[in-house]
Amino acid sequence: MDSTTETPERRGRGRPRDTRLQEKIEAAALSVLARHGFSGLTLERICVEAGAPKATFYRRWPTPTACVMDAYGRVWSEAEYKDTGDPQQDLEAFGRKLMQLYGHPLLGPCSLAIQSESRVNPGVNERLQSRALQRRTRNTATLQAALDRLSRPPALSAALILNALNGVARNVQTLRWPVSDGDFSLLIRSLLSPPP
Structure with missing residues (x-):
């Protein structure tokens, strides 16, 4: 046999995983958490x-908490800063995505439940912080690379720009503090302004 020929990957026993079923279970976990909190996050409720x-649930996750944390992380994975070469437009798109996520019908109640649980449950806190830190590190590095290409870099660091944008997006959706499109564009131009 030629050593450069790849050996086909062997499939495990049983049927291949159905990704739609996994997504359905994750959506159910978020829905149960949003309605009942962690005290009501049961395997029975999720499966129903x-x-x-x-058995299908247990082939994927050891506990309802593990499932809901995966589901929550997957939804938040959409909060990725994409660099197209125009920081103004890219930050506007990113900010609107954050607003959309904060306005997600399940994410708001789930965020409150997870943040509360993370204060008393080290495992939840570790998963929450780890994923948030990874996402923030990626977004900061991508934005910083975009800012480094500007002829006049902004006065604020990439991390501070993202913090400010996240705070505005959260306030718009969770506190219902409206920001017009014009004001939102002005805010981003201000965040990108070079030092005086």
Whole structure:
């Protein structure tokens, strides 16, 4: 046999995983958490809502908490800063994505439940902080690379720009403090302004 020929990957026993079923179970976990909090986040409720047997659940996650944390992380993975070469437009798009996520019908209640649980449950806190830090590190590095290409870099660091934008997006959606499109564009131009 030629040593450069790849050996086909062997499939495990049983049927291949159905990604749609996994997404359905994760959506059910978020829905149960949003309605019942961590005290009501049970395997039975998740499986009934997803229409999935317990054995299917256990092939993917050891606990309902592990499932809901994966689901929560997957939704938040959409909050990625994309560098197209125009920091103004890219930050506007990123800020609007943050607003959309903060306005997600399940994410708001789930965020409150997860943040509260993270104060008393070290495992939840570790997963929450780890994923948030990874996402923030990636976004900061991508934005910083974009800012480094500007002829006059802004006075603020990439991390501070992202903090400010995140705060505004959260306030717009969770506190219902409206910001017009014009004001939002002005805010981003201000965040990108070079030092005086």
